[in-house]
Amino acid sequence: MAVFKVTEQNWSGKHEKIMLLTFRGKTNDEIASAVGLTNQSITRIRQTPYFRDRLQAMKNAALKKTIEHEANALCGSKARKYLEKSLVTAARKVVRIMKSGTNEQALQFKAAQDILDRMGLKAVEVIETRERVYSPEEVERAKTILSEVETIIARLENKESRFMLARQHTRPIQQDVVQSSATDKGSDVPDEKSES
Secondary structure: OHHHOOOOOOOOHHHHHHHHHHHOOOOHHHHHHHHOOOHHHHHHHHOOHHHHHHHHHHHHHHHHHHHHHHHHHHHHHHHHHHHHHHHHHHHHHHHHHHHHOOHHHHHHHHHHHHHHHHOOOOOOOOOOOOOOOOOHHHHHHHHHHHHHHHHHHHHHHOOOOHHHHHHHOOOOHHHHHHHHHHHHOOOOOOOHHHHO
């Protein structure tokens, strides 16, 4: 069967799962149960050269990542202590170059700034905001729209509103609109009866 001749061309999700379970130290029986194959099938798959090469590459990658993590943890505290000792010097250099530095000192300035940044002493970012100035026409148009919206809200919230009645009595809205269009005659302003 093709599943036992493991190659790059026929590598599948089932092979990947077998490899992950093998990497985690599972037994042939546990792997066979998890992927739905026999114990002998798992053994044959695990013995193919391509499978063993991929498994070894996975182990190497995991080992490298573990070593890097350990090294970073070990060196991280030492590096932090060293950077902390350099903070005052870096701050002095930044201030000195800012006051009377030359273009040639740009690299030194950047390096000192990086030390301060890495230790959490970043410069405060100022975001400039400009207030928009509106024309008188825009202000008047906004007031008109606001007034129209307030009128609509008042009509909808009014208990005598034809829209509220339509919803309360579950009558079709079209019937209310036809009846009201005969009485309103296109007026957008609510009559005095409905406001009380």
